[in-house]
Amino acid sequence: MQETDFVSGFARGLKVIEAFGEATPKLTIADVARATELDRATARRCLLTLAELGYADHDGKFFVLTPKILRLGHAYLSATPLPHIVQPFLDKLSEEVHQSASASVLDGTEIVYIARASQKRVMSINLMPGSRLPAYCASMGRVMLAALPEEEARVLLEQTVLKAFTPNTKTDPAELMQELARVRDQGFAVIDQELELGLCSIAVPLTNDRGRVIAALNIGAPAAQVSADEMAERYLQPLKAVAKSLKPMLR
Amino acid sequence: MQETDFVSGFARGLKVIEAFGEATPKLTIADVARATELDRATARRCLLTLAELGYADHDGKFFVLTPKILRLGHAYLSATPLPHIVQPFLDKLSEEVHQSASASVLDGTEIVYIARASQKRVMSINLMPGSRLPAYCASMGRVMLAALPEEEARVLLEQTVLKAFTPNTKTDPAELMQELARVRDQGFAVIDQELELGLCSIAVPLTNDRGRVIAALNIGAPAAQVSADEMAERYLQPLKAVAKSLKPMLR
DNA sequence: TGACATTTGTTCATATATCGCACAATGTCT
DNA sequence: AGACATTGTGCGATATATGAACAAATGTCA
Numbered sequence: 001m002q003e004t005d006f007v008s009g010f011a012r013g014l015k016v017i018e019a020f021g022e023a024t025p026k027l028t029i030a031d032v033a034r035a036t037e038l039d040r041a042t043a044r045r046c047l048l049t050l051a052e053l054g055y056a057d058h059d060g061k062f063f064v065l066t067p068k069i070l071r072l073g074h075a076y077l078s079a080t081p082l083p084h085i086v087q088p089f090l091d092k093l094s095e096e097v098h099q100s101a102s103a104s105v106l107d108g109t110e111i112v113y114i115a116r117a118s119q120k121r122v123m124s125i126n127l128m129p130g131s132r133l134p135a136y137c138a139s140m141g142r143v144m145l146a147a148l149p150e151e152e153a154r155v156l157l158e159q160t161v162l163k164a165f166t167p168n169t170k171t172d173p174a175e176l177m178q179e180l181a182r183v184r185d186q187g188f189a190v191i192d193q194e195l196e197l198g199l200c201s202i203a204v205p206l207t208n209d210r211g212r213v214i215a216a217l218n219i220g221a222p223a224a225q226v227s228a229d230e231m232a233e234r235y236l237q238p239l240k241a242v243a244k245s246l247k248p249m250l251r
Numbered sequence: 252m253q254e255t256d257f258v259s260g261f262a263r264g265l266k267v268i269e270a271f272g273e274a275t276p277k278l279t280i281a282d283v284a285r286a287t288e289l290d291r292a293t294a295r296r297c298l299l300t301l302a303e304l305g306y307a308d309h310d311g312k313f314f315v316l317t318p319k320i321l322r323l324g325h326a327y328l329s330a331t332p333l334p335h336i337v338q339p340f341l342d343k344l345s346e347e348v349h350q351s352a353s354a355s356v357l358d359g360t361e362i363v364y365i366a367r368a369s370q371k372r373v374m375s376i377n378l379m380p381g382s383r384l385p386a387y388c389a390s391m392g393r394v395m396l397a398a399l400p401e402e403e404a405r406v407l408l409e410q411t412v413l414k415a416f417t418p419n420t421k422t423d424p425a426e427l428m429q430e431l432a433r434v435r436d437q438g439f440a441v442i443d444q445e446l447e448l449g450l451c452s453i454a455v456p457l458t459n460d461r462g463r464v465i466a467a468l469n470i471g472a473p474a475a476q477v478s479a480d481e482m483a484e485r486y487l488q489p490l491k492a493v494a495k496s497l498k499p500m501l502r
Numbered sequence: 503t504g505a506c507a508t509t510t511g512t513t514c515a516t517a518t519a520t521c522g523c524a525c526a527a528t529g530t531c532t
Numbered sequence: 533a534g535a536c537a538t539t540g541t542g543c544g545a546t547a548t549a550t551g552a553a554c555a556a557a558t559g560t561c562a
Contacts, residue, residue, distance in 0.1 A: 005296055012549095041551080045257070072323040260521090
């Protein structure tokens with residue numbers, strides 16, 4: 001196949017970078033070849049290219065990414081206006097309600113944090129811009145999935161491994177689709193310890209000036225402090241207010 | 252030039268990604284070609300490849316990066332143990348001294364934040380993992396530059412645009428080299444409003460189990476609360492304690 | 503321990519895809 | 533409309549991917 005508008009060497013290289021992950025911080029050439037389904041010779045050339053450019057280190061056997069790789073993601077975070085616009089609003093919101101507030105966008109089946117104002121840590125995992133969570137069991141994920149055409153949401157759910165993180169996690173696709181319908185109707189989503197025991201969260205969609213949902217805002221709170229029922233009572237108005245004041249600023 | 256172990260298409264593509272930045276969120280093909288010094292046809296192919304893979308969006312004229320790009324940097328943040336190891340220590344430290352605490356590594360002439368525990372915001376800019384600051388005027392940058400062979404530090408300073416962010420910013424290379432020598436001797440660096448008026452910070456090096464400096468830790472405080480002189484009195488011991496307890500865990 | 507079986511990294515020749523150039527087409531100003 | 537800048541496209545020269553072959557390292561079992 002000869003696609004003249006496609007640089008496969010580039011695409012292969014990006015695949016190689018993505019081969020590195022939480023569970024796989026250091027990889028051999030063969031590891032990468034397996035993970036990416038590239039030929040070993042090709043994987044080797046990509047890795048050596050990364051090393052040559054300073055994006056990776058190489059001790060003879062293992063390859064490790066260097067912080068220079070962060071320049072790539074940073075290109076997005078600093079280039080995209082959304083994180084910058086949203087951040088001060090999150091700060092104010094977070095201070096006002098004394099809970100963590102975040103913003104995220106949807107990337108496939110996952111939500112990606114683009115800004116966050118955290119109060120004392122309640123979650124075991126540490127969320128920061130760039131962090132990812134499965135959309136189906138995160139409050140922001142629910143509102144963004146709900147904003148999609150039903151068919152699209154269904155396809156995304158089909159692509160997701162619906163794992164139960166806690167006994168509360170909803171993992172039945174039909175039940176989830178129903179939940180999405182409710183979220184769409186009521187205009188917000190509440191998650192009651194589906195991702196982590198002890199953690200509740202509520203999210204609202206963030207729409208741009210043309211009414212398109214482009215992101216989501218949420219507030220997370222310890223379940224011990226705030227019951228799931230109380231989440232909406234306490235936090236829905238502040239969240240909606242922020243979303244409303246942001247709306248005209250977003251394009 | 253025929254380097255058999257180098258995929259230039261990949262290298263070119265990475266250059267294209269880095270062409271996007273704070274000042275240049277949306278770029279045309281010609282913009283990218285100029286910024287990267289690539290041929291227009293090549294820039295176009297790389298951009299179309301990014302779009303095809305979902306790393307960029309394309310409205311016919313402008314290209315914009317999508318959040319999927321964050322996967323690349325995320326590969327590092329989640330793959331590298333350092334951020335995960337350091338984070339809880341920063342949280343504890345930050346709470347103990349009621350100030351923001353951060354960790355960063357050196358990437359060329361810049362420091363890159365890899366973890367951060369922030370208290371109320373004092374800085375005008377929002378720092379987060381992946382954020383970059385020039386090394387010469389940041390406390391963590393000073394200690395990491397000081398840990399390099401003098402010659403190397405000198406070269407890095409030569410490569411840096413030594414801009415005065417405030418009237419306090421040290422921009423004379425000779426003076427900076429002298430400052431680095433002092434930092435090396437005393438084992439920490441204090442910055443008195445060189446990056447931003449109203450902000451002081453103190454940093455110590457973070458060494459691994461073999462004694463190599465691999466990162467830096469710092470505490471930042473509002474100058475109104477804590478004078479530069481007090482920084483060391485108050486925060487040096489806590490910082491050193493954290494660095495010491497981390498040392499055996501780092502390789 | 504020693505011999506065999508695997509896995510891994512590297513090299514090479516060749517088929518193939520990409521690069522950069524020059525030109526055409528389109529869009530954008532005054 | 534004319535001038536300018538930007539984008540799209542075919543083609544030859546050049547660089548790259550492929551897969552097999554080999555060497556080195558590693559693991560395995562008696």
